[in-house]
Amino acid sequence: MGTHRNGIGRRRFLAGSGLAAAGLLSMRGQARAGAQPPVAPGEPAARRAASVGDSHRGPCVIASGNGPNATERAFKVMSAGVDPAEAVVAGVKLVEDDPKDNSVGYGGLPNEEGVVELDASVMHGPTHKAGAVAGLRNIKNPAAVALKVLQRTDHVLLVGEGALRFARAHGFKEENLLTPESHAAWLRWREAMGADDWLNPEERDWPRPGKKTLEEFLAEEAKQSRGRDAGPIPFTWGTIHCSAVNRDGDVGSCTTTSGLSWKIPGRVGDSPIVGAGMYCENEVGAAGSTGRGESLIVNCGSFAIVQYMASGLTPTEACLATLKRIVDRTREKRLLNSKGRPNFNASVYALRKDGAYGGACIYPGGSFAVTTSDGETRVHPCAPLFEAE
Ligand code: ASP
Numbered sequence: 001m002g003t004h005r006n007g008i009g010r011r012r013f014l015a016g017s018g019l020a021a022a023g024l025l026s027m028r029g030q031a032r033a034g035a036q037p038p039v040a041p042g043e044p045a046a047r048r049a050a051s052v053g054d055s056h057r058g059p060c061v062i063a064s065g066n067g068p069n070a071t072e073r074a075f076k077v078m079s080a081g082v083d084p085a086e087a088v089v090a091g092v093k094l095v096e097d098d099p100k101d102n103s104v105g106y107g108g109l110p111n112e113e114g115v116v117e118l119d120a121s122v123m124h125g126p127t128h129k130a131g132a133v134a135g136l137r138n139i140k141n142p143a144a145v146a147l148k149v150l151q152r153t154d155h156v157l158l159v160g161e162g163a164l165r166f167a168r169a170h171g172f173k174e175e176n177l178l179t180p181e182s183h184a185a186w187l188r189w190r191e192a193m194g195a196d197d198w199l200n201p202e203e204r205d206w207p208r209p210g211k212k213t214l215e216e217f218l219a220e221e222a223k224q225s226r227g228r229d230a231g232p233i234p235f236t237w238g239t240i241h242c243s244a245v246n247r248d249g250d251v252g253s254c255t256t257t258s259g260l261s262w263k264i265p266g267r268v269g270d271s272p273i274v275g276a277g278m279y280c281e282n283e284v285g286a287a288g289s290t291g292r293g294e295s296l297i298v299n300c301g302s303f304a305i306v307q308y309m310a311s312g313l314t315p316t317e318a319c320l321a322t323l324k325r326i327v328d329r330t331r332e333k334r335l336l337n338s339k340g341r342p343n344f345n346a347s348v349y350a351l352r353k354d355g356a357y358g359g360a361c362i363y364p365g366g367s368f369a370v371t372t373s374d375g376e377t378r379v380h381p382c383a384p385l386f387e388a389e
Contacts, residue, residue, distance in 0.1 A: 051314065051315075051316035051317075051358050051383055052316075052358070052380050053315060053316065053356055053357035053358045053359075053370065053380075054314050054315075054316065054356055054358070055356070056355050056356055056357055056372055056373070057354050057355040057356070057373070058247065058355045058372075058373030059075070059078065059079070059244075059245060059246050059247045059355065059373050060075075060244070060245055060351060060355045060357055060370065060371065060372055060373060061074045061075045061078065061087070061088070061091065061242065061243070061244040061245075061351075061370065061371045062242070062243050062244075062349050062350075062351045062357045062359070062368055062369070062370045063091065063092075063240060063241060063242040063243075063349070063368065063369045063370075064239065064240050064241045064242075064288075064290045064347065064349060064366075064367075064368060064369070065347075065366065065367030065368055065369060065379055065382075066095060066101060066103070066104075066240055066369075067091070067092070067095055067240045067241075067242055067369045068369040068371075068377050068378075068379055069091075069094045069095065070088075070091035070092050070094055070095050070240060070242050070369070071091060071242065071369045071370060071371040071377055072091075072371050072377045073090055073091040073093075073094055074087040074088050074090060074091030074092075074242055074244050074371070075087075075091075075244070075371040075375065075377075077090045077091070078244055078246050083124065083126075083246075083250070083252060084124075084125070084244035084245060084246050084250055084251055084252030085122055085123065085124035085125070085147070085150070085252030085253070085254070086147065086252070087244050087246075087252065088122065088143075088242040088243065088244050088252050088253065088254040089122055089143045089144055089146075089147045089254055091242050091244075091254075092104075092143050092240050092242050092254055092256050093141055093143065093144065095240045095256075096140055096141050096142070096143065096240075096256055097140060097141070099179045099181070101240075102181070102182055102185070102258075102261075103239055103240070103257060103258060104118075104239060104240050104256055104257055104258055105118065105140050105141060105142070105177070105256065105258065106140045106175075106177050106179065107177070107179040107181065107182050108177060108182065108257070108258020108259075109182050109185060109186065109258055109261030109262070110178060110182065110183075110186050110258070110261070110262075111261075111262065111263045111264070111265045111267070112190075112262050112263065112264060112265065113265055114178070114183070114186045114187075114190070115137060115265065116137065116177035116178060116182070116258055117135045117136065117137055117258070117259065117263075117265065117266075117267075118133070118135075118136045118137075118139070118142040118177070118256070118257065118258055118259070119132075119133065119134045119135070119136070119142065119256070119257050119258075119259050119268055119269055119271040119272040119277075120132065120133055120136075120142035120143040120145070120146045120254070120255065120256035120257070120271060120272055121133075121146050121157075121254065121255055121256075121271060121272045121273070121274055121277060121278055122143060122146045122147050122150055122252070122253065122254040122278075123150075123252065123253045123254075123274060123278060123279060123280045123286075124150060124252055124280075125250050125251035125252055125253075125280045125281065125282030125286070126250050126282050128281070128282065129150050130150060130156050130274045131146045131147055131148065131149030131150025131151070131153070131155075131156060131157075132146050132149060132156060132157045132158070132272040132273070132274065133145045133146050133149060133157070133158050133159070133163040133166075133167075133272060134157065134158075134159045134160070134163065134268040134272040135159050135160045135163070135265075135266055135268060136159075136160070136163045136164060136167065137160075137164060137177075138164065138174040138175060138176070138177065139164065139167045139172045139173075139174065139175075140173075140175060140177060141172070142256055143254050143256040144172070145158075145163065145166065145167045145170070145172060146254070146256075146272070148166070148167075148170050149166070152170070153166075156274060157272060157274075159268070160266070177258075185261075186261075186262070189261075189262055239255060239256070239257035239259075239269075239271055239277075239290040240255070240256055240257070240290075241253075241254070241255040241271075241277070241278060241288030241289060241290055241349055242254050242255075242288070243278070243280065243285075243286035243287065243288055243349065243350075243351045244286075244351070245285070245286070245351055245352075245353060245354075245355055249282075249353045249354070250282060251280045251281075251282055251285055251286040251351065251353060252280065252286065253278040253279065253280040253286040253287070253288055253302075254278060254288075255270075255271040255272075255277040255278040255288045255289070255290075256271065257269065257271040257277075257290075259271065259293065260293065268293075269293025269294070269296075269297070270289055270293035270294075270296035270297045270301065271293065273297055275300050275301075275302055275303035276289070276293070276296045276297045276300060276301055276302060276303070277289055277293065277296060277301075277302060278302050279302035279303045279305075279306050280306065281306050281310070282353070283310075283353065284306050284309050284310045284352070284353060285306060285309050285315070285350065285351050285352040285353045286306070286350070286351045287301075287302040287305035287306050287309075287318070287319075287348065287349060287350045287351070288302055288348070288349050289301045289302055289346060289347065289348045289349070290346070290347050290348075290366075291344065291345055291346030291347050291361075291362075291366075292342075292344040292345070292346050295326050295330065295342070295344070295346060296326070296346060296348075298329070299322070299325050299326045299329060301322055301326065301346075301348060302348070304318075304321075304322040304325060305318045305319055305322045305348060305350050306318075306350075308321045308322060309350060309352055314352075314356060314358060315350035315351065315352050315356050315357050315358035315359075316350070316358030316359070316360055316383050317358075318350050318358075319348045319349070319350050319358055319359060319360035319382075319383070320360045320383060320385055322348055322360075323346065323348060323360055323361070323362050323385045324385060326342070326346060326362070327341060327342055327362065327385065330342045337389060339389065341362075341386065341389070342362055344362075345361055345362050345363050345365055345366065346361065346362055346366075347359060347360070347361040347365075347366030347367075347368070347382050348360055348361075348382075349368050349382075355372075355373060357370055358383065359380065359382040359383070360382050360383045360384070360385060361382040361383075361384055361385070362384070362385050362386060363384055363385075363386055363387075363388055363389060364381070364384040364387065364388050365384075366381070366382035366384075367379050367380060367381050367382055368380055368382055
């Protein structure tokens with residue numbers, strides 16, 4: 001698994017270990033069904049294909065495809081008069097709390113030492129303030145801690161031990177964030193590394209032929225007492241991003257994640273970096289990202305989207321233009337496929353101040369959730385920059 005750190009190995013590992021479940025596959029299906037032609041930034045408006053979300057106006061919440069519950073919740077909270085920045089934090093909490101989403105909060109996949117480290121950021125349009133935490137351990141809701149950084153400090157970003165102490169001081173409960181499933185997934189990854197003393201299934205002479213292991217017996221016993229099977233871990237793509245605009249045109253934005261699985265301890269992705277994993281300007285709108293964080297950091301992904309919207313591109317066009325920047329600036333051979341294109345995917349999401357919205361990905365596979373001014377929640381495929389390789 002020499003390439004696991006760039007995210008490609010992670011996906012291969014998940015596919016090979018049976019974790020690539022319905023989530024990923026059905027998202028691919030959706031993307032093909034609704035694929036829209038890529039828009040060349042700068043192409044005359046008349047020749048540009050209209051995208052879903054172009055003509056929407058009014059209050060709206062958008063999230064990455066794993067967040068329909070988050071957009072619905074944030075919309076409800078925001079409609080009751082709560083500020084959009086607080087509403088999006090309330091929305092993503094549902095996903096952070098969900099043990100089945102192994103990309104975020106409780107149940108998120110751990111670092112290479114088996115420890116879950118979480119990153120999150122939140123931004124408030126009207127005050128142009130942001131708060132973020134990175135490498136936070138043992139706290140299930142890093143987005144809420146990021147919001148406290150925004151509201152209760154003069155700083156933007158707290159990391160590691162300092163972030164944990166700050167969370168403790170604000171009464172956040174410490175808990176083990178590994179679920180039995182994410183722990184088992186980490187052990188399988190660790191044992192598959194080879195050339196060390198951790199034995200993988202081929203190397204170990206266990207279980208003995210024809211014998212049931214104690215673990216299998218205990219799992220069966222637990223299943224009988226529950227009366228149902230817990231099932232495999234559904235693989236959900238990355239992180240959750242969520243942005244909102246209320247009826248006054250005020251915006252807020254939030255991204256929260258367990259980051260790249262099996263990462264080097266201390267690795268920080270785009271999610272807690274203002275301008276990379278999320279960004280908003282109250283005069284323009286909000287944006288956020290999921291996918292290979294390193295690429296979004298070096299291209300200031302979310303900042304670029306908001307600037308493209310400020311210069312007149314629609315949300316979908318702004319997302320595609322930003323992905324094109326990423327593609328054009330990906331130059332390391334190990335990150336390129338045989339066509340000279342990136343061998344990773346990224347998805348980005350945008351919401352304009354007037355309520356227009358859109359999402360795009362480098363390759364088909366990304367999707368986004370949106371709750372629109374009529375209160376309806378839908379999941380759409382992101383517009384792909386390229387068709388599938
Ligand atoms: N963007 C996240 C990170 O790099 C990971 C992801 O969205 O899959 O930490």
